[in-house]
Amino acid sequence: MEYFIHLIIIIGIYLILAQSFNLTLGLGLLFNLAHVSVYAVGAYVTALLATELGMGFFGCLVCSVLICGLFAIILGAISIKLKEDYFAIGTLAFSSVISALLINWKSLTHGVLGIPGIPRPEFSFLKVDFYDNINFLVLTYVLVAITFFMLYLFFNNFFARTLRAQSEFRQATKALGKNTRLTRNMSFFIASCFAGLAGSLYAYYINYIDPSSFSLTEMIFVLTVVVVGKPGSFWGCVFGTVFLVLLPEPLRFTRDVPLALEWLFGMPYPQISAIPVLGWLITPVVSFLLYASRPSVLGPMRQMLYAVILFIVVYFRREALFPVQRRV
Amino acid sequence: MTTETILSVESLSFAVGDLQILNDVHLHVLEGETVGIIGPNGSGKTTLFNCLSGFNSPQKGSIALKGRDISPYEPHKRAIAGLGRVFQNFGIFREMTVGENIILALESRQPIRSTFFPWSKQNRKNVATAREYLKQVGLEDKFGDKAGSLSGGQMRLLEIIRTLAFGAELFLLDEPTAGVAPKLKNNVASLIVKLQELGKTVLIIEHDLNFIQKFCTRIIVLDQGRVVLDDAPEKVRESRLLQEIYFGNASE
Ligand SMILES: Nc1ncnc2c1ncn2[C@@H]1O[C@H](COP(=O)(O)OP(=O)(O)O)[C@@H](O)[C@H]1O
Numbered sequence: 066m067e068y069f070i071h072l073i074i075i076i077g078i079y080l081i082l083a084q085s086f087n088l089t090l091g092l093g094l095l096f097n098l099a100h101v102s103v104y105a106v107g108a109y110v111t112a113l114l115a116t117e118l119g120m121g122f123f124g125c126l127v128c129s130v131l132i133c134g135l136f137a138i139i140l141g142a143i144s145i146k147l148k149e150d151y152f153a154i155g156t157l158a159f160s161s162v163i164s165a166l167l168i169n170w171k172s173l174t175h176g177v178l179g180i181p182g183i184p185r186p187e188f189s190f191l192k193v194d195f196y197d198n199i200n201f202l203v204l205t206y207v208l209v210a211i212t213f214f215m216l217y218l219f220f221n222n223f224f225a226r227t228l229r230a231q232s233e234f235r236q237a238t239k240a241l242g243k244n245t246r247l248t249r250n251m252s253f254f255i256a257s258c259f260a261g262l263a264g265s266l267y268a269y270y271i272n273y274i275d276p277s278s279f280s281l282t283e284m285i286f287v288l289t290v291v292v293v294g295k296p297g298s299f300w301g302c303v304f305g306t307v308f309l310v311l312l313p314e315p316l317r318f319t320r321d322v323p324l325a326l327e328w329l330f331g332m333p334y335p336q337i338s339a340i341p342v343l344g345w346l347i348t349p350v351v352s353f354l355l356y357a358s359r360p361s362v363l364g365p366m367r368q369m370l371y372a373v374i375l376f377i378v379v380y381f382r383r384e385a386l387f388p389v390q391r392r393v
Numbered sequence: 394m395t396t397e398t399i400l401s402v403e404s405l406s407f408a409v410g411d412l413q414i415l416n417d418v419h420l421h422v423l424e425g426e427t428v429g430i431i432g433p434n435g436s437g438k439t440t441l442f443n444c445l446s447g448f449n450s451p452q453k454g455s456i457a458l459k460g461r462d463i464s465p466y467e468p469h470k471r472a473i474a475g476l477g478r479v480f481q482n483f484g485i486f487r488e489m490t491v492g493e494n495i496i497l498a499l500e501s502r503q504p505i506r507s508t509f510f511p512w513s514k515q516n517r518k519n520v521a522t523a524r525e526y527l528k529q530v531g532l533e534d535k536f537g538d539k540a541g542s543l544s545g546g547q548m549r550l551l552e553i554i555r556t557l558a559f560g561a562e563l564f565l566l567d568e569p570t571a572g573v574a575p576k577l578k579n580n581v582a583s584l585i586v587k588l589q590e591l592g593k594t595v596l597i598i599e600h601d602l603n604f605i606q607k608f609c610t611r612i613i614v615l616d617q618g619r620v621v622l623d624d625a626p627e628k629v630r631e632s633r634l635l636q637e638i639y640f641g642n643a644s645e
C-alpha cells in the first residue's frame with residue numbers, strides 16, 4: 066500500500082512535468098531538451114531555501130516557480146538564434162551547463178553529495194503537516210489539479226492555436242498579425258514555471274536531492290511520455306505518464322516467477338524444470354527473469370526499456386514530430 | 394469621393410550578396426484599386442511582396458501604408474496595420490482544421506481576455522463567424538476537417554477568405570491560381586471580385602493575363618527586379634516590350 070501511494074505521488078509529479086513539456090514540444094514543436102534541467106533548478110531552489118534559510122512551503126514554491134520562469138529568457142534567446150533541430154542541440158548544451166553547475170558549484174549545491182534533510186511542508190495555520198504520504202498525496206494532486214486547469218486553458222485557447230500555427234509556417238502566422246516570438250517565449254515561460262513547481266514538489270517529497278536525479282535519462286523519460294501520448298494531446302500525455310511510470314513495475318515481480326510456476330504446476334520448481342521439452346524451454350526464461358530482478362540490473366533494464374519504446378514510437382510519429390518548416 | 398494612396402513604395406532595392414533582386418522599384422497604389430503584377434519567373438515578384446510583408450529587409454527605399462512609414466515595423470505589425478498576404482506556396486495551416494484557420498485570424502484583433510477561456514462567449518461567436526466566412530466560399534461542410542485535406546483550389550479560397558476574416562485592407566495575392574483546378578479558378582476570380590466590391594485594395598501576382606485582365610485597373614511588369622511597364626491592361630497586352638521580355642527580342 067505504501068509503495069502504491071508512492072507510485073501515485075510520482076505519477077502526479079511527472080504529470081506536471083510532462084504536461085508542461087507537452088505545451089512546448091507538442092503544440093509548438095519546440096524541442097526544449099533543457100526542460101528537466103529547469104525542473105532540477107526548481108528542486109534545488111526549494112531544497113536550498115528550505116534547508117539553509119528555513120523558508121516555508123509557499124515561499125519555496127513561489128521562488129522555485131518564478132526563478133524557473135526566468136529561464137524562459139535564456140530559452141527564448143536560444144530559440145531566436147537556433148531554429149528547429151539546432152534549437153534542440155542548443156538547449157541540450159544549455160542543460161549540460163546546468164548539470165555541470167549542479168555538480169561543480171560545490172559551495173552552493175554540495176556537488177554530487179546533494180542536499181539532504183529537506184523537511185516536508187507544514188501548514189501551521191491549519192495544523193497539518195505532510196510527513197504522512199497520504200497527506201502529501203493530497204497536496205500533490207491539489208497542485209496537479211491547479212496545473213491542469215491552467216494548462217487546459219493554454220491548450221485550448223488562442224495561445225495553442227498560435228503556437229501550433231507557428232510550428233508549421235512561422236511567416237504565415239506573422240502575416241496574420243501574430244507575434245510569434247512573444248508566443249514562443251510565453252510557452253517557455255509557462256512550461257518553465259510548471260517545471261519549477263514539479264521540481265519543488267519533488268524536492269519536498271524525496272527529502273534528498275542530488276544531480277543524478279536530473280540526468281539526460283530523465284529528460285529522455287519525459288520525452289518518451291509525451292511522444293507515447295501523442296505530442297500536443299492533453300489526455301494522451303496523462304495516459305503516457307501513467308503507462309510509462311507503471312510499465313517497469315511488473316519487472317519487480319520477476320523474482321516471484323518460480324513461486325508462481327510452482328503454484329501453477331503444483332510441484333516444486335526443480336521438478337518443473339526437469340519436465341522434458343517444456344521445462345527446458347521454461348528454465349532459460351526464468352533464469353533470465355531472475356537475473357533481471359537484481360537491483361543492479363533492474364535500473365539499466367528500465368532505461369533500456371524506455372529507450373526502445375522511444376525509438377519505436379518516434380519511428381511511427383516521425384512525420385508529425387519533424388515536419389519541415391515552410392517558408393516563403 | 395477622393396481616392397487616397399494606400400501603398401507607396403519609393404526606390405526600393407533589395408540585394409542578396411552581389412545579386413540585385415529588386416532595383417529601384419517605385420509603386421503607388423490607390424485605395425480600392427486592383428493591380429496586377431506580371432513578369433517572368435525569377436523577376437522578383439515574390440521578393441517584392443516579401444519586402445512589403447517585412448520578411449526581406451531592403452537595403453534602400455521606403456514603404457508607406459496609408460501614409461504611415463512601415464519600414465521599421467516587424468511583419469506582424471505590418472499585418473495589423475492592414476497588410477494581408479496570400480502565399481504562393483499556400484499559407485494555410487494544414488495540421489489545423491479549416492475552422493481553426495479562420496478562428497485564428499479572427500482572434501488577432503480581439504483582446505486576449507475575451508478569448509482566454511475556451512468556453513468564453515467570444516469563442517462561441519468566433520465559431521459562428523468562422524462558419525459564415527466559410528459559407529462564402531462553399532467550405533462550410535469542411536469546418537472540422539484538417540485544412541491539409543483540402544484540394545489546391547479550396548486551400549486558396551480558404552487562405553483568401555482567412556485574410557478577409559483577419560481584416561486586411563491591402564491584399565497581396567501571390568499566384569492565387571497556381572495549383573488550382575480549372576473548375577475552381579472561377580471561384581477564386583469571383584472571390585477577388587467580392588474583395589473589390591468590399592472596397593479592398595488588391596495586388597495580384599499572376600501569369601495568366603486573361604485571368605487578371607478581368608479585374609485589374611492597372612498592370613505592372615517586373616523584369617530583372619525593375620518595373621518596366623505600368624499601364625492599363627490593354628496597353629500592356631499590346632506592348633512590344635512585353636513580347637520582348639517573355640519571348641526575347643526577335644530582331645536580335
Ligand atoms: N533570400 C534569397 N537569397 C538568394 N536569392 C534569392 C532570395 N530570394 C529570392 N532570390 C532570388 O531572386 C530571384 C527572384 O525571386 P522571386 O522573387 O521568387 O521571383 P518570382 O518573380 O518568380 O516570384 C530569383 O532568382 C531567386 O532565386
Ligand SMILES: [Mg+2]
Nearest residue numbers: 438439440481
Ligand atoms: Mg514567385
